[in-house]
Amino acid sequence: xxxxxxxxxxxxxxxxxxxxxxxxxxxxxxxxxxxxxxxxxxxxxxxxxxxxxxxxxxxxxxxxxxxxxxxxxxxxxxxxxxxxxxxxxxxxxxxxxxxxxxxxxxxxxxxxxxxxxxxxxxxxxxxxxxxxxxxxxxxxxxxxxxxxxxxxxxxxxxxxxxxxxxxxxxxxxxxxxxxxxxxxxxxxxxxxxxxxxxxxxxxxxxxxxxxxxxxxxxxxxxxxxxxxxxxxxxxxxxxxxxxxxxxxxxxxxxxxxxxxxxxxxxxxxxxxxxxxxxxxxxxxxxxxxxxxxxxxxxxxxxxxxxxxxx
Amino acid sequence: xxxxxxxxxxxxxxxxxxxxxxxxxxxxxxxxxxxxxxxxxxxxxxxxxxxxxxxxxxxxxxxxxxxxxxxxxxxxxxxxxxxxxxxxxxxxxxxxxxxxxxxxxxxxxxxxxxxxxxxxxxxxxxxxxxxxxxxxxxxxxxxxxxxxxxxxxxxxxxxxxxxxxxxxxxxxxxxxxxxxxxxxxxxxxxxxxxxxxxxxxxxxxxxxxxxxxxxxxxxxxxxxxxxxxxxxxxxxxxxxxxxxxxxxxxxxxxxxxxxxxxxxxxxxxxxxxxxxxxxxxxxxxxxxxxxxxxxxxxxxxxxxxxxxxxxxxxxxxxxxxxxxxxxxxxxxxxxxxxxxxxxxxxxxxxxxxxxxxxxxxxxxxxxxxxxxxxxxxxxxxxxxxxxxxxxxxxxxxxxxxxxxxx
Numbered sequence: 001x002x003x004x005x006x007x008x009x010x011x012x013x014x015x016x017x018x019x020x021x022x023x024x025x026x027x028x029x030x031x032x033x034x035x036x037x038x039x040x041x042x043x044x045x046x047x048x049x050x051x052x053x054x055x056x057x058x059x060x061x062x063x064x065x066x067x068x069x070x071x072x073x074x075x076x077x078x079x080x081x082x083x084x085x086x087x088x089x090x091x092x093x094x095x096x097x098x099x100x101x102x103x104x105x106x107x108x109x110x111x112x113x114x115x116x117x118x119x120x121x122x123x124x125x126x127x128x129x130x131x132x133x134x135x136x137x138x139x140x141x142x143x144x145x146x147x148x149x150x151x152x153x154x155x156x157x158x159x160x161x162x163x164x165x166x167x168x169x170x171x172x173x174x175x176x177x178x179x180x181x182x183x184x185x186x187x188x189x190x191x192x193x194x195x196x197x198x199x200x201x202x203x204x205x206x207x208x209x210x211x212x213x214x215x216x217x218x219x220x221x222x223x224x225x226x227x228x229x230x231x232x233x234x235x236x237x238x239x240x241x242x243x244x245x246x247x248x249x250x251x252x253x254x255x256x257x258x259x260x261x262x263x264x265x266x267x268x269x270x271x272x273x274x275x276x277x278x279x280x281x282x283x284x285x286x287x288x289x290x291x292x293x294x295x296x297x298x299x300x301x302x303x304x305x306x307x308x309x310x
Numbered sequence: 311x312x313x314x315x316x317x318x319x320x321x322x323x324x325x326x327x328x329x330x331x332x333x334x335x336x337x338x339x340x341x342x343x344x345x346x347x348x349x350x351x352x353x354x355x356x357x358x359x360x361x362x363x364x365x366x367x368x369x370x371x372x373x374x375x376x377x378x379x380x381x382x383x384x385x386x387x388x389x390x391x392x393x394x395x396x397x398x399x400x401x402x403x404x405x406x407x408x409x410x411x412x413x414x415x416x417x418x419x420x421x422x423x424x425x426x427x428x429x430x431x432x433x434x435x436x437x438x439x440x441x442x443x444x445x446x447x448x449x450x451x452x453x454x455x456x457x458x459x460x461x462x463x464x465x466x467x468x469x470x471x472x473x474x475x476x477x478x479x480x481x482x483x484x485x486x487x488x489x490x491x492x493x494x495x496x497x498x499x500x501x502x503x504x505x506x507x508x509x510x511x512x513x514x515x516x517x518x519x520x521x522x523x524x525x526x527x528x529x530x531x532x533x534x535x536x537x538x539x540x541x542x543x544x545x546x547x548x549x550x551x552x553x554x555x556x557x558x559x560x561x562x563x564x565x566x567x568x569x570x571x572x573x574x575x576x577x578x579x580x581x582x583x584x585x586x587x588x589x590x591x592x593x594x595x596x597x598x599x600x601x602x603x604x605x606x607x608x609x610x611x612x613x614x615x616x617x618x619x620x621x622x623x624x625x626x627x628x629x630x631x632x633x634x635x636x637x638x639x640x641x642x643x644x645x646x647x648x649x650x651x652x653x654x655x656x657x658x659x660x661x662x663x664x665x666x667x668x669x670x671x672x673x674x675x676x677x678x679x680x681x682x683x684x685x686x687x688x689x690x691x692x693x694x695x696x697x698x699x700x701x702x703x704x705x706x707x708x709x710x711x712x713x714x715x716x
Contacts, residue, residue, distance in 0.1 A: 096631070096634065097634075097635075099318045099319050099480070099481050124628075134631075134632045135632050138628045140317055173671070174602065
């Protein structure tokens with residue numbers, strides 16, 4: 001399989017995130033920077049290094065759905081917000097409030113809300129007025145470090161070291177309600193990804209689980225286990241929901257293909273391939289929003305874009 | 311229980327063996343842990359009689375112990391602890407905050423005056439003298455006005471809320487901490503004044519955070535113990551039944567002012583009194599919602615409708631974060647800010663008797679508690695007087711050097 005190596009970070013790369021146009025990839029690292037890579041003539045070129053925001057590791061990075069904003073979360077407890085000014089991404093604000101390391105950042109589909117989560121066990125929701133961001137809500141629902149957050153439209157999900165999943169919805173009395181789900185992971189939930197009514201969690205218990213999130217419920221559909229013997233740090237659906245990828249501490253990436261639909265209409269996935277991806281832990285995997293290119297990053301300081309030819 | 315600001319700044323969830331306990335019983339634990347052949351034995355800290363002592367203060371200053379400050383606090387400032395202590399002391403006293411009393415009155419279905427009379431009788435039975443906090447709130451307010459008149463610091467931040475204080479000291483640096491009012495809280499003023507008359511002093515407060523305030527080094531144990539409203543609820547119910555108490559109508563004073571639209575008695579009207587001290591004849595006041603109902607701006611206009619100064623009332627962690635953000639970007643135009651950790655203020659404190667979430671929401675309950683707080687009270691003469699005695703404290707940034715985890 002074809003694979004491009006994107007090498008420039010000086011320390012472990014924590015996350016990568018695709019721009020909605022599928023042409024630009026953002027990566028963030030313990031080297032305190034965010035790098036933007038653009039596909040030019042079938043090659044990824046480094047086009048920007050954002051080093052003016054964080055004073056410690058950058059743990060998470062995410063583009064808004066329209067590509068206008070980029071957000072980052074750092075171990076310095078800061079959430080950075082950049083805006084595209086026509087040619088470059090420029091830092092417009094540093095949001096403070098988290099008391100310790102920020103582990104995840106995510107934009108709601110309409111870019112009205114930015115969520116951040118962290119070791120202080122909280123999820124912060126930020127909104128903006130005239131490009132000025134301020135805190136809308138601080139949610140203290142988890143009992144431990146919150147590792148990941150993901151929006152489905154304007155509903156938010158978070159996963160934590162407390163092994164639970166929590167869903168947040170905006171209520172009529174101007175407050176965010178939440179509901180906790182014990183989804184039978186035996187350990188930390190490291191990542192959440194969502195495709196339509198399908199929710200994927202990956203965990204330190206070496207499994208990934210699929211759930212249906214129709215009708216306000218969270219219904220387990222399938223558990224993928226036995227493929228990785230170490231924590232699964234990241235999961236990502238392909239743009240069409242036909243595949244998903246998992247990245248693990250065992251340095252491998254596994255790919256799963258939808259191979260059936262059961263009598264209730266729920267999909268079933270089976271292993272398509274599994275391969276060694278890096279020298280060390282795979283921290284993040286992310287399918288391109290437009291094709292079957294898979295970006296991944298590792299503790300070995302590298303980023304790779306795999307042309308999976310699915 | 312504790313406010314969101316305390317919960318967010320509490321002790322690390324990941325205990326790293328290499329972190330030193332502030333009173334290490336075992337030195338060099340990290341080096342020894344890797345070697346299974348070494349038997350760990352505590353080498354007691356240098357102390358007479360080979361007795362190791364760790365005080366609550368030590369624990370709160372440290373961030374690497376096996377249990378959180380919250381747990382320690384709850385154990386040492388419990389109702390049981392209070393009941394044991396009052397047997398040992400000759401002359402104990404207890405002060406009750408108006409918010410705590412209103413919560414009890416609401417749940418037990420008495421007027422506030424009746425409730426105070428009942429509590430007086432209950433505590434008398436235990437040989438404890440009950441105080442109303444109004445007199446001490448008056449000193450706190452007067453001191454605040456005096457400090458405000460004399461200061462150059464803008465904004466001046468009310469520091470009566472220990473939830474806010476704890477958050478500020480742990481997460482903010484000196485540039486913000488220097489804005490905090492140094493006036494002691496009514497609880498601490500009560501302790502400072504009454505300690506010459508009583509050998510054990512307790513308070514009943516609407517939150518758990520006040521327990522943290524009582525153990526601060528600067529406060530010299532003037533207050534021995536803080537109980538939250540909810541912790542004494544059952545005791546009060548039991549005694550009412552046991553002693554067959556008949557409530558008397560007594561006259562209670564109040565510092566609560568509520569004649570203007572912007573007045574909010576939930577947290578003792580600090581900003582309202584500051585504004586009052588600044589107002590001149592024919593001046594007007596307008597309030598507006600800055601971001602939500604817990605972030606209110608109050609603007610003073612002179613007789614020509616020219617803006618004179620702006621004040622703010624900020625409740626809840628999310629709004630505190632927004633205020634700090636304004637201060638850090640130097641866009642904060644307020645002269646004084648009443649900051650409280652709990653949304654809706656002290657009436658909604660984490661120690662108040664818990665309302666049933668499905669039958670009554672905080673938004674509905676708080677106005678009822680306000681009614682109780684102000685009904686049948688005599689307005690204290692709250693004209694500002696130049697108090698001779700200033701009851702002051704201090705704050706400092708607490709360095710927090712935890713190892714992080716992935």
